[in-house]
Amino acid sequence: MNRLQRALDALVERVDTPAPIILADVMQDNIDRMQAFATRNGLDVRPHVKTHKCVEIGRRQVKAGAVGITAGNVGEAEVFAGAGFDDIFIAYPIWAAGTKGPRIRRLAETTRLRVGVDNFAAIDALADAMGDDADRLQVVVEVDCGARRSGAPAEAAGDLATAARKRGLVPAGVFTYPGHGSSGPEARKSAAQDQEATLITAVRSLSAIGITPEVVSAGSTPTVEFATNSVITEIRPGEYVFNDLNNMRLGACTEDQIALFVAGTVVSDWVPDQVILDVGTKVLGREGSPERGYGGVAGTTAVLSKLNEYHGFLPLPSGDFSPSVGTVLPVVPNHVCPIVVNFEEYIVTDSTGTSLERWPVDARGFLN
Amino acid sequence: MNRLQRALDALVERVDTPAPIILADVMQDNIDRMQAFATRNGLDVRPHVKTHKCVEIGRRQVKAGAVGITAGNVGEAEVFAGAGFDDIFIAYPIWAAGTKGPRIRRLAETTRLRVGVDNFAAIDALADAMGDDADRLQVVVEVDCGARRSGAPAEAAGDLATAARKRGLVPAGVFTYPGHGSSGPEARKSAAQDQEATLITAVRSLSAIGITPEVVSAGSTPTVEFATNSVITEIRPGEYVFNDLNNMRLGACTEDQIALFVAGTVVSDWVPDQVILDVGTKVLGREGSPERGYGGVAGTTAVLSKLNEYHGFLPLPSGDFSPSVGTVLPVVPNHVCPIVVNFEEYIVTDSTGTSLERWPVDARGFLN
Incomplete structure (x- = not known):
């Protein structure tokens, strides 16, 4: 180095x-290489902006072919929406209290907005916040593939999507985060396999209620090279744009x-x-x-x-x-x-x- | 709680x-209690603003009796100077490269500015940066009392002050940071004792070249209650304004x-x-x-x-x-x-x- x-x-x-x-040349190579990988595998790239929080870098990712961006909270989404990004997924189980409900409703007026949900109460809160505009908000059910963090069991995806649909929200699909793939080089592949199996189950759970998901969304820089398009339609890597010693150690x-x-x-x-x-x-x-x-x-x-x-x-x-x-x-x-x-x-x-x-x-x- | x-x-x-x-009432009590402790012990309080970085809180500290503020870098000092604070000590071994030299020179025009030094090269760089205004910059020699971080040996304080004086800078005294007092409840008192012994040696080293230090400055929230005014004239606690679980565990x-x-x-x-x-x-x-x-x-x-x-x-x-x-x-x-x-x-x-x-x-x- x-x-x-x-x-x-x-x-x-x-x-x-x-x-x-x-180093902008190295960063651009990283962006282009991830996009080429995804294109080769029939996957959309929706980079997570938490890594850079920078409009200019987001623009370069979109210019290279990203379908939109992933945000970690409402504030990030607002900044990028304000800069003209019109396809944003807040990959987080949002709780629409305080002013967050109205903020989400406003965001959904100007962008194709997707937000994560993993429980029934949050679906109700989002629907209450959206009022007459519920059909402007797409929800993506978060399922857990082994990180034991947020995310419902994959089998519950259908019930959650049904609840969202009943409240007028648009169930768009499912997502998960294989966070347990960062624990070591060997963990990357097995976490990616867990992710795949979980998403297959979740998609079945949606099919059982007649929903063909528009998006089946997967992480992450450490696991992405093992992602396949058997059910996955989209990847959400963040760190790849810069990389770091942790990712180097993980291979x-x-x-x-x-x-x-x-x-x-x-x-x-x-x-x-x-x-x-x-x-x-x-x-x-x-x-x-x-x-x-x-x-x-x-x-x-x-x-x-x-x-x-x-x-x-x-x-x-x-x-x-x-x-x-x-x-x-x-x-x-x-x-x-x-x-x-x-x-x-x-x-x-x-x-x-x-x-x-x-x-x-x-x-x-x-x-x- | x-x-x-x-x-x-x-x-x-x-x-x-x-x-x-x-909680502003609890914070005000913390500010007042530290000030009362210092006043009782004949010590000046120069709170470290790294903890809050907030002009309003700095003003309350000064209103309560603080003699000025401590900053961790030039940028913090600039923000507080811009808000009217006119007595600032950057308690850090500044290296005046790039635009930092001119920035320090500008700061010294409007504030009584003190900066830390612990080596001869940094003294030269500061003097070069100050040019004809060298006598507007007070330097405070950092000595190490056991944290094994920055700071010269206490015995070197006189030589460093001499070097500063030769270049037209104003040697104002010495400071140290008893960082090893955060490792456990017992460490607090022994680190404070190390601090005291080191500062006594450093003051002797200055006396030997005919300098009576204007300031003998000590840390820190965990160790401050053991500070005495045998040689110490000033304390630089930061965390006391808010406190936290670490300080609670340390007693x-x-x-x-x-x-x-x-x-x-x-x-x-x-x-x-x-x-x-x-x-x-x-x-x-x-x-x-x-x-x-x-x-x-x-x-x-x-x-x-x-x-x-x-x-x-x-x-x-x-x-x-x-x-x-x-x-x-x-x-x-x-x-x-x-x-x-x-x-x-x-x-x-x-x-x-x-x-x-x-x-x-x-x-x-x-x-x-």
Whole structure:
């Protein structure tokens, strides 16, 4: 990953650290490769914008062929709808209380809006919120394929769709998230198989009440290469756009496919065989563990062993890597998604480090 | 902590979740109590704004008697300086590269600005950046008292101050951070003792070159009650304004002193003895561990056992606590500081839950 250091070196005079740097050429390759994979397999791509929260990147995903976007909450959906995105799936079991009901109703006026549901009470709340416009809202039943998080049992999909239809909402299909596919390289394939089996059951449950689902939607960057179109019609990967060390360790991306890093400066070097970077939890979150570390320096074996809020502790592996105070290093995060909410904007360049644009993180802070 | 649930119940119809809720009366008590402690012990309070990043809260701290504020980076200092704060200490070993040098020079025009230094190269970079205005910048030498993070050995304080003076900067004193006082209840007092001993050595090192420090500055919420004014002149606590479960476990605050929680809604309940809240890492960060959990529900023994980005997994302790979908619960974070950068605004109420104001998180996103 010395190419990250090379791009950074070309850029470094123009950037204050810490800063998130995107290599736009690598990112575009990631977008195009995912789209090509999906097209080859007869799948739609509906990327999850939680990873980037950036309108410009969403546009590039759509331009490459994405059918729309996935959002994690109403606020994200509002930001992207405001920027002209007209096909949005909030892949979350929304509870339409407070002002969320009216906000969803407004969103459904200008976009083809789908939201997740996994229980009867939430269906009623959504229908109440939509009032006369219930038929403008498509609901997608979430089923659990093993993550033991949200999602109804696959067998319940038909009953939930029936309840939605009774209330005037439009049952559009089913979705699931194979979150248990992130626990290790072997877990990826077996979680994808669980996903497939669960979705087959859910589709049968819908067929039994006469519904042919318009969408059968599946995750995720780590599992996506095992997705098939036997029943799946759509994939919702997020992290693939940037990639990160977690996905590299899972075998879901290569080093060359990492498109985002954080530029950090060595600010102190008093402790022997250790330097301190200006990259702490307020940049990286606390993604990792003492054993695995909290992010690595590209092109080296050095990993951050500990984070405070504004400080990253970097033990120096024995050898000739001994950056002095003032050196700027490319830090590759374990998990890229938490980075973006911490910044107002991305620094966007390419692998040569010559260009420099700034793209806003449009949907940061819109958390409900 | 049922008072948190009571305040939330009074507020719940008016708030979309997830949302950070401040009880302003509890917060004001925290501010006043810290100020009274300091006054009693002849210490100045210079609260760290990293915890709240909110101009309104900073103003209340100053109104209560704080001599100024502490910031973690140049961006925070700029936001507070822009809001009229005129006495700011960036308690960080700043490296004045890129535009940071000119930004610091501009800040020093309108505020009494102090910045941390712990090495000679950084002193040169700061002096270069300040040019003819070097005498407008006060530097405070950071010394390490056992956190093994940033900070020079205490014995080096005199040499660093001498170097700063030679370059025209104004050496104002020394500071340290007893970060090793957060590892457990017993560690608090011993870290405070380390801090005291280190600062005494550092002051001697300054005296040896004829400098009587204007400021001898110490941390931190967990250790502050053991601070004395034998040499310490100033304390820089941050978390005390809100408090959190970590400080409660350390014995540094009581339950009744917790002034911030996150309102979260139960969105799914299919897994037996577990519910899912809309509170994940994009709200709480990943502060905690599988053993300790990632935050607790006030008034119960329930703790979040796992977080995804938009989902919190809440196993239900056996007993009669079994919230249904749609129930809104007060989640108390393990560590309060990472919360604030995730939101645009605080919901501010009091223990009765009747009032409702919104205060912006002014300095969020200003990370460099």
